[in-house]
Amino acid sequence: MRISSSQYFNLNVSSMSDQQSTLATMYQQISSGNRLSTASDDPLGAAQAVTLTMQSATLSQYSTNQTSALSSLQQEDSTLGNVSNVLSSIQTQVVHAGDASLTDADRQSIATVIQGHRDQLMSMANTTDSNGNYIFTGLKGNTAPFSNNASGVGASYDGDLGSRTVQISNNRSVAIGDTGASVFQSVSASESAAVPxxxxxxxxxxxxxxxxxxxxxxxxxxxxxxxxxxxxxxxxxxxxxxxxxxxxxxxxxxxxxxxxxxxxxxxxxxxxxxxxxxxxxxxxxxPATSTNNDVFATLDNLISALKQPVGTSTSAQSQLTNALATAGTKLGNSYNNVLAAQTAVGGRTQEIQSQQTILSTNKTQNASDLANLTSIDLVSSISSYELTQNSLQAAQMAFSQIQKMSLFSYLGS
Structure with a gap:
């Protein structure tokens, strides 16, 4: 097969042009560190990269959700811990108030101490988070959950019974708060004593x-x-x-x-x-669950009983003893209910921490897969670049020498 001079020149020029284009692409990849500048570089790889990028964004959002949920649960856990401490202190005062040697003035002092604890509980029940939202108000974040009843006995719950949840993985959401009604106006059916x-x-x-x-x-x-x-x-x-x-x-x-x-x-x-x-x-x-389980009402009735003068009246002393028995049992039930709520919060906290570990592994794997698709091996790419460059230079030198091969050059010599 005969190849004309023009065909030969065109083939060589086209080949060197392709090599120069390849060098330009390789140089761009080396300078950017990215193997996929456009989808045409690797259509399948580009599609996979898009999927992995979307997955990375989803994982990042789950990470943000987990951090937020963990913060909310840790605040609730801390608040419930403070509530249980206050209730424990009140129970100690109830036992003290049962001492028959106390005077009316002594019991008045105990009532004042318990009133202070009651005010503390009301403040804790209306705790807000860093964004100013009440943590025990259900879905009504801007509404204070509790306010004192006009009658002076007990408190009114102004929140709702909804539960705020946050999605922490593809198929798992967790509650990040408990309602005030379930914490301060309820008791655990399995951890409560009947009320006398x-x-x-x-x-x-x-x-x-x-x-x-x-x-x-x-x-x-x-x-x-x-x-x-x-x-x-x-x-x-x-x-x-x-x-x-x-x-x-x-x-x-x-x-x-x-x-x-x-x-x-x-x-x-x-x-x-x-x-x-x-x-x-x-x-x-x-049964504990059938009585009024509002801890604020329990405390108000207790304070009122302690303020009643007893003196030397055995009948009045009996009434006080009965009031203390009722209040002591109700407060014990409320205390156990708070501990049960705190245990549940701790369980949800551990679940989120476990999901954080899993998420960290998934994020690392996702980043590795994405890097394998889109990033270059710098050493290998530079080596290939130099090899291609040498090949192009050799082709250029060879083409230059062949251009000089002419019958007139031989005749002239």
Whole structure:
């Protein structure tokens, strides 16, 4: 096959032009460190790079969400820890108030201390985060969750029951806050004791103690029990009857003779009543979840009871003892509820920290995959660049020498 001089020159010029273009591309890659300047450099790789870039942005957002959620949960955990400390201090004061040697003035002082703790709890219940949002108000971040009732007893919850959640991974969202109603106005069904109380109309010297749990599986523990006393006008003998709502078929249907400090069985529970109840006095044992569990109301009633003068009246002392028994049980239930909430917050915190570890690994792998697609190996690229450059220079020299090959050059020599 014959190749004309023009074809030969055109082929060589085209080849060197291609090599120069390759060198220019390689130089651009070396100077930028990026293998994919345009999608045409590697269409498949470019598509994969777009996917990885989008995934990187998603992972970065999850990282931001995790950091924000962790900060919110840590603040709530700290606040709940402070709440539990205050409740523990109040319980200590309740035990102290039960000392029969205290005077009315002493109990007034205790009431003042508890009032200070009550104010602390209200402030903690209305805690805000760094953005000024209330942490216990549900989805109503700009609304203070609690305000004191006009009656002077208890607090009104002005938030809602919604739960703020944050997505921390592709298929997992976590709650970053608990409602004030669930923390300050609720109790844990499994970690709470039945609440003993005396009727406000009692006139005798009977006092009710804490409720003992004997059989947690007894279905009648869900009933509210009322113990009614009667004192015979003829011989001063005291008897009682027990009713339950819902009904408890195991209860005796006849009058039972009263003996102080003897356990009275109520379903799977028992309670002791001491002293001498008067005719018509009654006492109640209720499941913790069925009573008013507003911790602020509990404290207001406790403070009011402590401010009542007792003096030397044994009846007034009995009323105070009953009020302390009721308040002590309710505060213990509230304390356990706060601890349960704090435990749940700790569990969510650990979950986020675990997701942070997983996310860090995913981000590293994603960055590595993206770098493999888009970045160059500098040493290899420079070596290839020099090899191509040498090849081009050799081609140029060879073409220059061939250009001099002419019959006239030989004849001239």
């Amino acid at each position: 109380s005396a009727s406000t109309g009692n006139t005798g010297k009977g006092t009710i103690g804490a409720v003992s749990m004997n059989d947690t599986s007894n279905p009648n523990n869900a009933s509210t029990y009322t113990i009614n006393f009667a004192v015979s006008a003829t011989d001063d003998s005291t008897t009682y009857t027990v009713s339950a709502n819902p009904a408890d078929p195991s209860l005796p249907t006849t009058l039972t003779a009263y003996t102080a400090d003897t356990k009275i069985t109520l379903g799977g529970q028992s309670v002791k009543i001491s002293g001498a109840p008067a005719n018509g006095d009654s006492f109640t044992v209720q």
